[in-house]
Amino acid sequence: MKKEIYPTEVLDVTIDRIDSRGYGYVRYIHPPERGSNGKHLNLYITNVVPGDVVRVTVENAKGRGKALLEYDELLKAGPTRNLAVPTDEAVSGGTPLQYMNYDAQLAYKEDMVKGYLAEAGFDTELVKPIIGMDKPERYRNKMELTFGATGELGMHQQGNFRRVIDLQDSILAPEVMTEVKHVVGQWQKDYKFPGYHKDSQTGLLRNLMMRTSFVTGELMVVLYARKGPQEFPEAAADLVERLTKQFDQLVSLQWVEYASSNERIEAEATHILHGRDYINDELNGFKYRVWPETFFQANPVQAEKLVELALEMADVNQEMRVLDLFCGVGTFSLPLAANSKELAGIEIVDMSIQSAIRNAKDNGLDNTYFMTSDARKGLIELKDTWGLPDLLLLDPPRSGAGGKVMRSIGRFGTDKIVYVSCAPKSLADDLVWLREFGYELVTVQPVDQFPHTTHVETVVLMEKVQTRIA
């Protein structure tokens, strides 16, 4: 049977709250007419704050249960709206909270942490006030932009992966990156190079990645394209000329060619157009070499705070053996190793482990042991090859460590566990497992690692008080 299509309606609604993806949510109840009495419409609206009154146009309004929309008009600003941000500013998927004033963003994130912990039955009195940034702008040391199919160079629109918003400036990017963007964008226009079109797999330019160090000042620019620079020697030389002329700090300009695969890691060839293939950076006084595909903390100011907090909670000494699970390139491992007897790190990505090994060496640490392995298998193997640690720190991906890994950790039975989380929902789920093994929540410290986004980091200390499961 063909479904009835109802008329398009223009509705004035008041935003109730911001959901975990950053969309404004309001539940609209249709007035009692044409048999739709009490029917609900869940509206998810971009670029709003709670209390905003907005006008939206909804197609087939009574025939649907939900709609994701941009508003047509802001009729009244909610109390937490940052009025300094122009309302017509297109917001990329990277900054869904940009319209909310910073204190309200912090409260939203703290509440999110408390909410998930409360659902899991933990005492939210233990949650300390969130640590925000003094200057919550231009904090990223890495930006990755996409070339759109029709000449844009920017970020995907919130909720729409097909549309690229041409970036004029970004609240997240250091000024130097906006400047590089404009030079590369002009260069693209001058040579009429088309952006890559995902569906038809045509076009040339895919992404522009920029990295910089806030300590050394070094700058890396990487262009990802479907063909290599050897096919466009004049344009490639001109790009080098334009960028090196304007940016003294540019120590690495690379053109990465990959035509067939979507996996950049399998790039066909990397061409170094200028300088070397990495930049030097520093975090908490430790030196790191960072290549284009190396994972490295994107907000160094807050990352240093995270590391300091983790060290404080870990309270390690020169007698202790420490395990850093999901260790990546060693952001927590190096400072922990410097303050303990021995450190082992487990991480699934071999490239990160190779970086961690080199980073330890570059920093003169000779008490580290890094292992490429899946966390669960690695824990079992480590017990035989390295022994049991006195303290365990874990910093899993957004999905969390999961029950199997958490049970293995529980069986290790260290007195203290420091959990660094980038997703409060999976954090709460994982902590429930530790509770089963007799661990008690001691401290919960949320940190705003990514202002203007919905992400929140949390550092948690759990201590063992009793053993319920052997």
Ligand SMILES: C[S@@+](CC[C@H](N)C(=O)[O-])C[C@H]1O[C@@H](n2cnc3c(N)ncnc32)[C@H](O)[C@@H]1O
């Ligand atoms: C949040 S990051 C931690 C980064 C690390 N602390 C650092 O600063 O470099 C999570 C890490 O877990 C790794 N990972 C993901 N799944 C894994 C698994 N099953 N076993 C081990 N490591 C895994 C990822 O490669 C990533 O490096």
